[in-house]
Amino acid sequence: MTRRGAPWRYGGLGALIVVCLGLLVVAGHNILRVERQMQIAATENMTWIFGQTQIEALSLTAALSAGAEETEVQRRFDLLVSRLNLLRDGPQWRFLQEAGLAEGLTGWRDGLLARDPALGGDRAALLAHVTALSTALRGKSSRVMAREWQLQADRLDRLRQLHILALAAIFGALLSGAGLAALLVDRERRLARAARLQDDLDRERMASEGYRRFADLMAHQVRTPLAVIDSAMHRLTRPGTPPTPEEIGRKAQVSREAVARLVRLTDTAMLMARVDRGAVAPELATHDLDRIAAAALEEAAARPADAARLRLCPSNRPVPALCDPVLTHEILANLLGNALLYASSDGPIELCARRDGETALCDLRDPGPGMSPEDLHRAFDNFTRGARHRDLPGSGLGLPLARHLARLQGGDVTLLPQEDGGLIARLTLPKGAAA
Template sequence: MRYGGLAALILACIGLLTVAAVNIVRIERQMQISATENMTWIFGQTQIEALNLAAALSSDADPAEVQLRFDLLVSRLNLLRDGPQWRFLSEAGLAEGLMGWRDGLLALDPAEGGDRAALAAHVAALSTALRGKASRVMSREWQIQSERLDSLGRLHLLALATVLGALISGTVLAALLIDRERRLIRSTMDQLRAKQLERDLDQERRTSEGYRRFSDLIAHQVRTPLAVIDSAMHRLTRPGNPPSPEIIRAKAEVSREAVARLVRLTDTALLMARVDRGAVEPDLACHDLDRIAAAAIEDLHESARALKTGRVILGSGNRPVTAICDPVLTGEILANLLRNAFLYSPPGSDIDVRPMQDGELAVCDISDRGPGMTPEELAVAFEDFARGARHRDLPGSGLGLPLARHLARLQDGDVTLAPRAGGGLVARLILPGAVTT
């Protein structure tokens, strides 16, 4: 039903154009000259030959000339009888008597000794008869031509009407198709807008959920270092005996660690916000990945007391590892991965850092000996604020791994996690490598 109207219009256009084509063919056929027509010329030629024979007979012309004129007249009469014009003459009622004149003419053939005077009289009578029939033939031809013109006029009008009908139907069809196309475009645009609104709404929901989780996380993560600082300051300012230098140093160190934790949390959140809005542009060049890893380890030694709980073992291959990267962003990635390894490793365990060349890639594996992650935790490890149920009481923002992956992908690399053989977790940084010889 939806396309029935369009199909009917298309069929109507095809039908009208077919009728127009048939009528045009009929017009073309009627305009052709028929071999049975133009009878005036034929009768005129026959009458001329009769007059020529009469003139030859009246002037005592040479018998050969008379015989020639006689044969030409007979041939014209035979043409009328044997040619396609005979049908025209029969239908017009003009054939009657012509063959009698021919038979009488043949009976007076000069070659067979026919009477010359009788032949002259017969030819004179034949000329008179031909003049009369020629007038009737001309009248009949005009009548036929008039009927033909009337028929052609009707056919022209019919062809014109069918073409106009096809044009009108085509115009209506085009208008309907354009209208339906516009409706389809509007429907498609509405669907696209609806999908875009749905995506925007989902994004707003995710953003709102992210803000809520971030605010809960900040409230939890900020409260702890603030509580530590407040406790240290309260102990140092408590009335009574002044604290000893050892207590002052211990409280100062605790306060510094709490402040450093707050600074790291703030820096991570700000950098993640810059990455989300596309404000971070990596400065890519060839750099020594071993050196970047060593610098990240040294920075961690200077800023984290957690190093006292274990060792960082920097392994090296049999050739330098050159990566195409931004050293600042790569250092931030390694610092996040190292902090996670220290955070979840048991006291006294070692952490292995090994840069390697893997074909055309430069990789750096950071392996710890902690509890590792379950498959469910690995599946959501790179989502914002994702933290395992077993680690919710440990310090951290839940942004370290997502930030590390974002920064790696800005450099056409990636960060992956995999279980370590023997227990623990292997965090791998993958970057484009520059193969050295």
Template sequence: MNWKRSSLLGYLLPILTIIILTILLTLTLLRLASVQQDMRTNVSANMVWVTYQAHTESLLLRDAIYQHATDPEAPNTIVFRYDIFLSRLHLLNQGPQERQLEEIGISAKLAAPIAAIIDAESWFKTAEFTNLNNLRRMQQLLAPFNDLIKDASTKAMVAQWNEVGDRLDAYRNAVLTLIMLMIGIWLCSAAISIQLLLSLKKARENESIKLREISLTKQLETERRVSELYRSFGSMVSHQFRTPLAIIDASMQRLIRSGSKMSVDDITRRATKVRSASLRLTNLIDSILAADRFLDNVSAQMQRYGYTSLIHQAIAEQLAHTPNRHIHFHDKTQGDIALILCDPLLTGQILSNFLSNAIKYSEPNQPVDVELRREGPWLICVVRDQGRGIHPDDLPHVLQRYYRAKTASDKDGTGIGLYIASTLATMQQAEIRVASVFGEGSQFSLRFRAA
């Protein structure tokens, strides 16, 4: 239960931290977007500029009228100035500026002077300002506007200062909010980093545990194989040494019991049995030691060689040792040149082992069949006998060192021949396969890739 709770917390805490981090990042981005949008809008500054421009153009229009009145020969710029002044008045009556004027309480007061100036457009463009009455009317139209626009400009400036102050306060609060959000983001990032480091540490520990488990498993497997090797070796030695030792023991006991009563011929016969049993033991030990020395020193000298020729040589050598047995060769390669890349000496030894086993474990009147066939890229030599076969329990182990099948207990042997054959095949990148039907016979296949 505690393990499940710990595992659940291990998943929930990082997920919760990531969710909080995502929320904080979203709030930070929204706050930054709000500040950026607020910085783009500055109505008060725009209002100050519009009122200043309107007041300036009003004064320039007045100066142009006075200049024309005092110097009629000078260029007349009254129409030009009036048009520019009129454009500034239209700016005052547009959305943001009009709302700002209403907020500072000037909009209603300016409405009448502005309307009067706009209505007098034709008079401004046609009046003779050398006439004193026209000058007075011009003063009556522009003076109220100038007084009000100066007041509007002053109030707009004050409003701008207030707005700047409020905006600075808002920016200060925004900065503090962003700082707090960044601290939260930093804390969440630190928590995620710590979780990641802990996860990496745990992953390394788990990997180390797995590697130790693999190492221990390999060691146990090696120990098991060594134990099986010793067990097989002990079983083989026990079986193969027991008969010669029993002969030696029986002969020596007979000599002890009979003593001087035994004839010279009887003593000679008993001594011959003892010597024969001793030679058998010596040969057995020599064969084991020779096999070990052979595997330590042998190396494959690879070359292209005819598989058919090697099979014929192995059959001829076997028939020289057992001339009364029958070995039938079936070449199913349809006359192809069956070339393989191998060491001819080592391959011949493998085939000789197959043939001698087939002869040893089958009845004298039963033939041994040898077949050479092609299967795709493979050239396969199969040695098949009609002997006692191999028990299914023994079949997976027949290529192991010192292993002897239960059906071979009545035959002399060390259990190392097939192991040597398997090792020699591996050296040549070849493959040995074994198949058997218990009580009907066995077949051993040596597979090479065609060269």
């Protein structure tokens, strides 16, 4: 079963079907032809015509022998002549010629006409002639019948052969059709299996590529905070001048921030793993998206430097959204973390929740520098980091995780470039029931 064999088999079976259908057409045509012939042959009915001729000859003989009246003899004479004339007509004459029985018939007729009683022919001579004609006809009649039956039998034979041919053609066409169908089904199954295998392979490749990137990322991201901590510890334990209390405090602060980054990195990776496993079940209810945004903002603004950059749009009324508050908080925390990390530090970062038709929105606007189209395109792939930020701390899981969590709740996270170069990260959620 090589790939190259398939077209040949299709072609072969297709050709067989065409041949069979062709045979069917030929057989059908010939069957019709033979049937028509048989119909006409039945009406020729040579046996009957020949029998009629014999009867008229005998009737004339009887009339003459019984010394019948002139008109009766004349009627019988005319009838016999008409039968002999009939035998001389096209189809009948050909039949007799082909059967070798035509010979002499014309002579008999001419002899008869020469003794026409209407023209004063001699009755005795006529009787002798007709009697001889009767004998001659008797000798031929059985051969006419035999010939006719022979022809009928031949036609029946041909008809039977044609029927068999037609049946064989139908059977062949059916067989090849079945073969072709089986081949197609088999091919379809193979294609489906190949597609499935290809699909599995692609997923496997993507997964392994993802794990490789994750491993690289983790190595990089874990290494940096560890190096920070190591450096701090090294400074504190260095022989010589003991560190001042302020210095100890500063190093401790640096180390704690590094540890916090590590913890957040681990939390994100673990949550993503749970989302991937489908182990995160959102508890959906109507919550005020504005309040969740305020809480996320407050948490993100733990550092004074960050607090100065973050701003919450004043919202006059609640923004009801159908969501899980914990997951939504996680989404906004991720988006805020990204903005603080990647946005330029010379502008405010705004978080605005609002209603928009059937959805609840929360836009996070940062002042730039935005993302290149390529980065925008790949921003939601796992473990992808923007080309400019490879060295900044981050898992590459923040945006994908945020989108996953939003979609779990029937919403989405999208990135929209701003005209002045900044970026809008937009969380949309289904509108909740009005409070």
